[in-house]
Amino acid sequence: MLSAMDVFDTHAHYDDEQFDPDRDEILSGLPQKGVKLALDPGGDIGSSKLAVSLAERYPFLYAAVGIHPGRAESMADGDIDLLAGMTGNPKVRAIGEIGLDYHYEGSPRDVQKRVFRAQLALARDLGLPVIVHDREAHGDCMEIIRSFPGLRGVLHCYSGSAEDAMTYARMGWYLSFTGVVTYKNARKVIEVIKQFPLDRMMIETDAPYLAPVPHRGRRCDSTYLHLVAEKIAEVRGLDPEEIAARTLVTGKEFFSIS
Numbered sequence: 692m693l694s695a696m697d698v699f700d701t702h703a704h705y706d707d708e709q710f711d712p713d714r715d716e717i718l719s720g721l722p723q724k725g726v727k728l729a730l731d732p733g734g735d736i737g738s739s740k741l742a743v744s745l746a747e748r749y750p751f752l753y754a755a756v757g758i759h760p761g762r763a764e765s766m767a768d769g770d771i772d773l774l775a776g777m778t779g780n781p782k783v784r785a786i787g788e789i790g791l792d793y794h795y796e797g798s799p800r801d802v803q804k805r806v807f808r809a810q811l812a813l814a815r816d817l818g819l820p821v822i823v824h825d826r827e828a829h830g831d832c833m834e835i836i837r838s839f840p841g842l843r844g845v846l847h848c849y850s851g852s853a854e855d856a857m858t859y860a861r862m863g864w865y866l867s868f869t870g871v872v873t874y875k876n877a878r879k880v881i882e883v884i885k886q887f888p889l890d891r892m893m894i895e896t897d898a899p900y901l902a903p904v905p906h907r908g909r910r911c912d913s914t915y916l917h918l919v920a921e922k923i924a925e926v927r928g929l930d931p932e933e934i935a936a937r938t939l940v941t942g943k944e945f946f947s948i949s
C-alpha cells in the first residue's frame with residue numbers, strides 16, 4: 692500500500708551493498724511514491740564517497756559524510772581532511788553518521804570517543820550539523836555533545852530516556868525516529884514521542900535496516916516511511932499527513948534545503 696503523503700527520509704543508507712542489485716531502480720522510483728527528499732549518511736570514507744556520488748545523481752537525494760562508531764578504528768591520518776574535502780560538494784549537508792556504539796563495540800570505547808570528538812570538532816569548524824548514532828552509550832554521548840556547545844545535531848533512531856530527550860530539546864537538538872516505533876517492545880520510545888516537541892522531530896527509515904511493521908525483517912526502503920509517520924500520528928492524536936508535513940519542514944530547515 693502506498694501513501695499519498697510527501698515525506699523526507701532523513702536517514703537512509705542507499706550506498707549499502709544490500710541495494711547493489713537494484714539501487715538505481717529503487718532510487719529513480721522514489722519521487723513518484725511520495726518520497727520528496729532523502730539523505731544518505733556515510734559510515735566510513737568509502738561509503739561517504741558513494742553517498743555523495745548518489746546525491747549528485749538524484750536531485751531529491753542529499754548526503755552526509757562521516758565515520759560510524761562501529762568503524763572508528765578504520766579512521767586513518769588524513770581522513771578528517773578527506774571528510775572536510777567532501778563537504779565542499781553542495782549536496783553534502785551534515786557530518787554523519789558519527790557517535791558511540793557500546794552494543795556492538797566494533798571499536799574500543801576510547802577509539803570511538805576520540806573519533807567522535809574529532810568529527811564533532813570538524814562539524815563545528817565547518818558550521819555543519821551532525822547526525823549522531825548513540826547505542827547503549829547515552830551518558831558518554833551526552834557528555835561529549837555537551838562539550839561542543841552551539842553545535843546543532845540530531846540523535847538518529849533515538850533510544851534514550853524521555854528525560855534525556857527533554858534535555859536534548861533544551862539544548863536545541865533534534866531527535867529522529869525509525870520503524871522501531873512500530874515494534875511491540877517500543878514502549879520507551881513511545882513515551883518519548885508522547886512528550887517531545889513536534890517541531891524538533893524528524894523521521895527516517897535507516898534503510899536497509901529497521902523495516903516497520905508489517906514489513907519487519909525485510910529490506911527497508913523509503914517507501915515504508917509513511918508507516919513511521921502513521922504511528923507517531925496515532926500516539927499524538929494527529930493526522931499522519933500533518934506529521935509527514937511537519938517533519939518534512941523540520942528536516943529541510945535542519946539540513947538547509949530550500
Ligand SMILES: [Zn+2]
Nearest residue numbers: 702704788897
Ligand atoms: Zn544509520
